[in-house]
Amino acid sequence: MEVELRHLRAFVTVATCGTFTAASRELLITQPALTRTIQQLEESVGTRLLERTPHGVEPTEAGGELLGRLRVVLRDLDTALAAAAGNAGLRIGFQWALPDPWASDLLTAFETATGATATLLRRDDIVAALHSGDVDAALVRGEVDASGISGTLLFEEDRLAAVAASAELAARAELDWADLAAHPVVVNTVSGATSPLDWPPENRPAQVIQCGSYDEWLTIIASGRAVGSTTTSAAEAHTHARVAHIPLRNAPRVALRLLWPTRRSSDPLLRRFGELAHSVQRAS
Template sequence: MEVELRHLRAFVAVATRGSVTAASRDLLITQPALSRTIQQLEAAVGTRLLERGPQGVEPTEAGGELLGRLRGVLRDLDAALAAAGGHAGLRIGFQWALPDPWASDLLTAFETATGARATLLRRDDIVAVLHSGEVDAALVRGEVHASGISGTVLFEEDRLAAVSTDSELAARGELDWAELPAHPVVVNTVSGATSPHLWPPGNQPSQVVECGSYDEWLAIIAAGRGIGSTTLSAARAHTHARVTYLPLRDAPRVALRLLWPTRRTSDPLLRRFGECARSMRGAHGSDASGISHGGTGFLGSVATNDP
């Protein structure tokens, strides 16, 4: 039996959802028909690809390897079919607030120049969704080191301190970056751009309060459990009645990076998005946005994150 596209899509759906029931709803076919399709694929490749585990249906070792390969293949196929039908587009992942109006102007410029549609999708685990093909590229702050992911710095942003309005620090006009380690420092370990390693040895925070999202980070600071640092654009987008933002002297700036799967470096639509992102970097002056600019053209100074 020849393997058909329906077999591959069925396998990816079940392996991703971890449930034949959920996958059958997504694919709009009956559960028995979906199970037969999976069995046909397993017969064709000569090995079991899925098995029932404690958390539901899980890929076998062979199935896990196949799943990793198929996600990228099917994503590229869907993109090619969309482009052929005149419905090309890009899905751009991000973790938390993007500079405004820079981000909205970027999408408008890209869509005007290409006729393609750009969609923003908020995701915490950017590396995972880039590998799975859920997004085509991503705008992230801080450094990301992952095999198969390439990136380039678009610009840097100023950093502010975030303190509870009940803190005595809230009455200060500004803080010094070197002062922060004397207080508990709240760190978003999943998508944040601050870590204890940003301070020199001997002056790193003695107490770090870890969290897993920007909302958690903001709530912890509002409760007076610690202080943190964030970008100027994020502070503007995420105000809180019990959080005060203060300028930070001598603080390291935060880089905004464009990331994409290395295998898609030659994708013309992705390259055009990168070109638009770089051309837009000077559209809003640093006096208004806290942005500084530098670097060379897109893919002219690509910093690959492959080991």
């Protein structure tokens, strides 16, 4: 029997929902019909794809590999069908505050130029979101080196120091990048754009506190446990009553890049979005 699209969508839905009951409700078919569909797929590929557990089902090793590939294929297919129907759009991932009003101007310019929609989606793990097809492209600060991901540098932003408002440093009109290394430095390892390697080897912070989100980063600084650095646009978007932002001398600038799955490099909507991302002017 030939594998049909309905077999693939059924498998992805069952594996994602974790039970045949939930999947049948989502697909609007009976459980016996859904069970037969999965059995037909397993017979066609010649291996078991789902294992029953006390709580439902989960993919086998082969099923897990197939699931990852199918999610990408089906998302690309849905995107192509939407475009053919005149409902084209892009989902743009980001991790934290984007430069404003540049980001808003970019989305407006894209929608005006193409007639397609553009939606911003916050995702911490941008590489995973791009690989899975959860987002079509992403605006990301800092360096990203991942297979299957292409990108282009859009521009660079200045940094500000972030210190507790009650700290002595908060009274300074300006700080040097080297000044921060004399204090504990907090680093957001998931989506941040600062690393101990940003300082020269002879002047790196002696103590580094790691966190996993921008909110955690702000809270640690507000408590006086550490200092940090962020971009000017992020500082404007995320204010905190107990965090002061101070201009920095000699700080490395932060790159903002547009990333996309390499397999979609020829996508005309992505190419147009990239052109506009380079051409839309930033506020000085």
